[in-house]
Amino acid sequence: MCRDGDGLWAVIDGMGGHDAGDLAATIIRESLDAVTLGGSIAHRLLAVESALLTANHAIRHHAALHLRSKPMGATVVVLLIYRDEAAVLWAGDARLYRHTDQGTVLLTRDHTPVQALVDAGEIDERQAMTHPRAHVIYQAIGNGDKLELEQARFDISAQQQFLLTSDGVHSVLTVDQLGQLMAEGASESVILKAALNAGSKDNVTAVKVSAGEHGE
Template identity: 35%
Template sequence: MTERPDIRYNAKTHVGLKRKVNEDAVLALPDQSIWMVSDGMGGHEAGDFASRLIADSIAMIPPGLDPADRMHALRDAIRSAHRIILGEAKSRGRGVIGATVAALILANGHFVALWAGDSRIYRLRDGAIEMLTTDHSAVAELVLAGQMTWDEAEQHPQSNAITRAVGVGDSVELDKVRGDVRAGDRFLICSDGLTKYATFKILRDALTAFPIETVSDQLIQMALSGGGADNITVIVLDVL
């Protein structure tokens, strides 16, 4: 658990119970108010390469940028990682190498979230949980059409079929959402290794019940107890 005057956060990742390699990457840059989760795809020495490269690219963002420049630098870092991953996949002569990304910036009483894929960002406010991101996946279209809920989508056979990722396609298309931040807000950034096992109600109850010192461990334990079939990565941030 780490804190600064206005933010406390806890970031954890776990390989899970079925995988030999952790293809997730987690990054916390509290001095720049940037937090990120990336979930790699493409197998050992591919998915973990992609997610780590995204984290390393973002970590190179210079300190001291104003919020607008920081957001542009974040977008540029992800696009740079995309180009490098494409080149790596070509040089290896293999199929898809890629990774999701879900990144959060906090500044001046506001947040900006950038994402591609199905890693998610939630906000707990006044006891209510809201998913700030929208999965880029085949089943997300069914949710947006009103044919199922996000909780039901996680159990769908095609839930892992993502339609957007860093390193996949000629260019990476990032979605963005922004909003206000209030004291008492709690943000969750996570890979789908958690949300496969946690409904909105389960997440809300856990985020409400546990303090920042233990909440990430509790969330990871829930995913492990559910089966832990995937890597699990969690960042929880409290706005003071």
Template identity: 35%
Template sequence: HGGGEIASARVVEELRRLPVGLSSGELLARTRDALLTANAGLRDEARARGPGAMLASTVVALLVRGGHFACLWAGDSRCYLWRNGYLTRLTRDHSMVQELVDSGQLSEERAAHHPHANVVTRAVGADDELALDKVTGQVASGDLFVLTSDGVAKDLGDAAIAAALIAGGEGQGLADSLIALAMAAGSTDNVTAVVVRCA
């Protein structure tokens, strides 16, 4: 396994330990704690491997409870909200190119194909202190959340993701469709998609 696969597995392992039945506040706090625990464990393992070793993974986590949602993330994995026929990106990439876009030095269109498009500025395991961003909101009936790795988001782009959602599909079938589209587009990065529909 490469460093990314080991790091991703550690993140999943920590999140799987979360108990069921937590309140919204407890769930958010425990999820944050699980990611901080994964970060500390990955930093320890990297130090044990020697100078220059890095075990890191981007993460995006969606929590839905009692009519509200919260999304935590670090890196360039994304969460989108599809509501009433409109796609909204809820997350902002923690990446070198996003910083260039924010400062006006690079257009959104050129960002995905920039030579440093895969350079993230935050990730679980990358630094001793993990900084997670959070966005919260209310859930409406029919909302659909799409969580993607950079291999889907960057190689397809927001317009193609929206087109796939307009074309329809449910749950795993829609996620599989996004993955197949990213692969057909020639993605050479991690290709992951999760779709969550709210009743």
């Protein structure tokens, strides 16, 4: 979702089966659509966090009433930009990358057991992409009563670009490959096509944001 005028962008990836995942994603999207954004980046971050906590409760309530509490939820990554500051808030394995002339870096850390193996130096990025537990996550909106959202704040400059992706994209494209696409000025549709051509079997979603167009 994109609220360009408000400096808010998000990628939401439903889980728990097609219908349940779609509904969870819709609940989150509607909650983020209703957020009133104002004040500092810290105030905006708090507003988004509150909206996601509300969505978490709503999803769990629906699952308890209609799905006998079967798993239902969604991973999410939200980017906020206000003036020369930005913030990211996420749950699960949806990601945010930052691209500059110096290269592309991953700004988020997947909430997955496989990420823990990467952090420990036991496997590398390529091995993580093909690991049999690659799709196991331990944090998502709707996944538990106690939602622990991770967040980070950072300064930005007009030359920076950002890319938000679902795991259907970064499960088949490395940081270097995504960086090359960004360097070539690839559109969102070109990035999604590259993921599909690389064999993605999951939902593919990507949102590109240029800081220079939204820093005011």
